[in-house]
Amino acid sequence: MNTKPVLWLLLSGFLLSSPVKAQGSNQPAASGDRKKAEQAYNRGVDKITLLDYAQALLELNDAVTADPVFAEAFVLRSRIKYQLGDYRGALSDAERALELNSYLGEAYFFRAFASFALDTGLVKGSDLDKAIQLGYNDASAYYYRGLYKLIKGQHMDAIYDFNASIEKKPNYAIAYNDRGTARFKAEDYQGAIYDFRVAVNLDPRLAVAYVNMGNAKKKVGDYQGALYDFSEAIKLDTALTEVYNYRGEAYLITGNTDLARDDFGQMISRHPADGFALCGMGNVHLKMNELDKAREYFDRAITLYPDMGEAYLNRGMLMELKGDLENACNDWQMAASLGIEASLEFLKECSKH
Numbered sequence: 390m391n392t393k394p395v396l397w398l399l400l401s402g403f404l405l406s407s408p409v410k411a412q413g414s415n416q417p418a419a420s421g422d423r424k425k426a427e428q429a430y431n432r433g434v435d436k437i438t439l440l441d442y443a444q445a446l447l448e449l450n451d452a453v454t455a456d457p458v459f460a461e462a463f464v465l466r467s468r469i470k471y472q473l474g475d476y477r478g479a480l481s482d483a484e485r486a487l488e489l490n491s492y493l494g495e496a497y498f499f500r501a502f503a504s505f506a507l508d509t510g511l512v513k514g515s516d517l518d519k520a521i522q523l524g525y526n527d528a529s530a531y532y533y534r535g536l537y538k539l540i541k542g543q544h545m546d547a548i549y550d551f552n553a554s555i556e557k558k559p560n561y562a563i564a565y566n567d568r569g570t571a572r573f574k575a576e577d578y579q580g581a582i583y584d585f586r587v588a589v590n591l592d593p594r595l596a597v598a599y600v601n602m603g604n605a606k607k608k609v610g611d612y613q614g615a616l617y618d619f620s621e622a623i624k625l626d627t628a629l630t631e632v633y634n635y636r637g638e639a640y641l642i643t644g645n646t647d648l649a650r651d652d653f654g655q656m657i658s659r660h661p662a663d664g665f666a667l668c669g670m671g672n673v674h675l676k677m678n679e680l681d682k683a684r685e686y687f688d689r690a691i692t693l694y695p696d697m698g699e700a701y702l703n704r705g706m707l708m709e710l711k712g713d714l715e716n717a718c719n720d721w722q723m724a725a726s727l728g729i730e731a732s733l734e735f736l737k738e739c740s741k742h
Contacts, residue, residue, distance in 0.1 A: 494525030698727030
């Protein structure tokens with residue numbers, strides 16, 4: 390079995406530079422009280438520094454009430470609303486800021502991410518480009534543009550932006566993690582391993598970097614290294630249940646069927662309909678020559694996922710062991726139709742009969 394690794398991307402919260410306080414502009418507000426608005430704005434900045442986003446929102450509400458054309462206050466309130474999960478409000482405030490001042494790079498930045506979170510279909514990449522062009526070009530801006538490009542499958546462009554992000558902030562662990570992801574996608578596995586290793590050196594509790602590094606090590610045949618990384622990830626975050634599949638596969642490849650059975654069993658107990666775990670457990674029993682039990686798991690996987698080619702491939706091998714070449718060939722033919730190239734070698738056996 391060859392599970393398809395998930396390369397986790399970290400988009401759980403913004404790592405942004407601290408907002409700057411208003412400096413007491415001499416420019417009068419078009420309407421309202423700019424001085425009062427700036428005082429509320431600065432109190433909001435203080436609350437953000439303390440991670441008190443709810444109170445910061447109240448202060449920014451006061452700021453835009455005091456001065457309804459204070460564009461920077463709308464930008465900062467957009468940022469706070471995004472942090473609090475009010476993506477529609479964040480989008481509205483970012484757009485209002487841009488109506489007032491179309492040269493605010495940070496407003497483009499938050500409009501991009503609010504629209505991303507809402508999946509509005511709005512152009513998000515161009516907003517990130519505009520943000521950087523207008524001077525909002527700290528490490529986080531390049532990081533999130535790189536992340537956007539990575540999600541869009543533009544791996545080399547993503548690496549370019551992650552490079553820029555890391556150059557500006559050399560200890561940016563998640564930027565190393567996601568640059569490693571881009572390199573993995575570009576099949577530069579050694580480069581990916583390097584980045585994941587730097588990520589965990591910078592942040593030893595970054596469980597997803599261990600997962601990603603384990604999958605990259607599997608690609609270069611370092612299964613013992615992969616087992617270590619998967620084990621570290623599980624110790625750090627037991628919620629990453631998919632790692633049991635990855636580690637179970639590595640155990641199976643290295644001949645440790647008992648531990649492979651434990652891992653696939655863990656996954657099945659938590660997610661009974663997980664096709665990879667069912668197929669993996671079938672392979673464990675196949676390796677132990679427990680053919681009836683193996684058949685049960687392959688059948689369950691195929692019933693749940695009729696397009697799971699590897700389950701047909703493995704059930705075909707089981708059928709061959711039981712002396713049922715006709716059904717083995719049927720399964721291998723199905724596996725081939727589903728894109729499993731390994732089945733073509735087995736089908737040569739069918740052509741002899």
